[in-house]
Amino acid sequence: MSILAGRHTRVLVQGMTGTQASFHTKRSLDYGTNIVAGVTPGKGGLIHLGLPVFNTVKEAVNETKATASVMFVPAAGAKSAIIEAVEAELDLVVCITDNIPIRDMLEVKNILKNSHTRLIGPNTPGLMTPLEARLGIFPENIHRKGKIGIVSRSSTLTYEAVLETERVGLGQSTVIGLGDDLVIGMNFVDVLQEFMQDDETEAIVMIGQLGGMFEEQAAEWYKNCLNRKPIIGFIAGNSQAFSATVGYAGDIITRGKITAEDKKEALSDAGIIVVEQINRVHEALAKLNLATDD
């Protein structure tokens, strides 16, 4: 097993005919991802990378029974593309697109409330289930199939976490980048819930950072979680310098001042193993005494 997407997930690619999308779709196909179609309005009927292209998500779903989508649509059209995927009742949308206006994402979040569709991203490297499904832009060569679930707010630190599992001979069940934007779809709690129920996942690495209260929510949830698996947590952004310059000033007035230290404390209190440096995640993993993955 794996979470949210695996070898049997039928995937379509929204905006597949674009340059970046073509490049990554081809790589994902070569990796063995079960991509069944592409969607580009106005290009229906075309065959691209050996796959049929449809004008709408609905058509593509009707013809191919796809249940998930990876999206490379340009920012200006991303909102309607996500809404289209929600209306076609896809289970999962992974939105790679960067630079989507915040108002569009606020509207999308409202629409998601009344649907079963799960959104990962935007501005994310996507989802990776090693040897099964690559929904996004992950560098597949660093992954190995295994028992560690990884969920991260920072795109690039996700790769760092993957490399850490590798250092102690462990692989990943599924790796998810939540996305670097202010307003995102799935959050820590949503993903952690999935990992807790996944047979294959034995431990989880979560990578948080300054800004928002997503780590605190995760800690609160974990406290009351039954049958919990170990979580190793890392938070970026300790240096005092950030509070004024970086991130989003709205955080302080909407939530009060929250430091990386506060976040780490919340995680520790909930029983999450907090590591001070990203490159020490492997030490914490080693202490869990899990059998290595081959």
Added chain:
Amino acid sequence: MNIHEYQAKKLLNQNGIKIPKGKIAYTANEARHAAKSVSAKGPWMLKAQIQSGARNSGHFLEPRAGQGGGIRLVKSIKDLWSEADSMLGATLVTQQTGIRGQIVSRLYVEAYTKVGFTFYAGMAVDRTQATVTLLLANTKDNDINTIAESDPEHILRLPIDLVVGPTHAQTGKAAEFLKLQPRSYDSFYLFLRGMFKTFVANEALMIEINPAGVMKNGDIVALDAKIRLDDKALFRHPENSRLKDDYETEPRELKACKYGFTYHEFDGNIGCIVNGEGVAMALTDLLKRNGSNIACWLNVKGGVDRDKIAAGIKIIATNPRVEGIVINILGGFVRCDLIADGIIDAAAEVGMNIPLVVRFEGTNRDDAENVLKRAGLPLILAYNMEDAAEKIVQSVQESE
């Protein structure tokens, strides 16, 4: 993107919010004309237009600008002219500008408006809830930052529906919280609706009216205003893109912007080039652990190519604080060989004479490492982020 007070007030006023009569001036003579046109007899407020809070408690670097801060009350036209003359072209330093301050190139001349009770009103995106939140606070005893940090429960926070806006029930609750008099209710309702309309119509990320005041007749007036717009939505608001004041941005940051990078300066001595904000933060933390501090980071974001990395190095190398550079690039589809070429290009152009630590992860890494080794540059390869931080701190210390 932030805009100036007078621009923010104009947007708010277009959406029904009362503002004092005011006019912008670039010279002392213009200030005199402006003063006469906004109020026949005064008094007037002279307000330095730099994009920073706490202008009133700030000070000017140049003695000729006098002891006063960036906001001054003047009672005669003669005083107004000389005060304006002394402030224009001078450098205002506030808690938010950093020690270098910001040159004042324009003044907003306003008719002094008498108010009784004043309060803070803000509207911002709360990312945790994915909603727009209205914030109100009584700022009689403390400024909003102090309240937010030490007394956050004294801020009223109301989630605002993106379609409906603040409802009568919400504005009623807000008026009660601020203990407004009934005769202010109508004006207060229009004030909050006006904030919301401005927020939505311009796709703002944050609006702050600090303070808003209650006039003698009960009307609510915005005495100061700050608006941050969503850069990502500016393509839908070409009229707002024109409000960008390039002088407000550090020249290196401006240059970085042109390449689609983000750039931040701090007060340490190590420059970092990374792809991703999380990595930037983690690397800064690591430098600190090693007893050093970051001078700046440049986030080249996502995919990186030869030209981008060369441009990045050139930007960072012009920062006089930088005594060593770390390049930590990994992920998506980084072609290390192309980055190596970019490093060599830039090094050739700027004459690299400070330590440079490179750590990358991606395709063709071995080729890239060979290319860099052959280039004979003073650079050190690192195998991960922790290693990179240790190596740069060490080599900067050694080169001192």
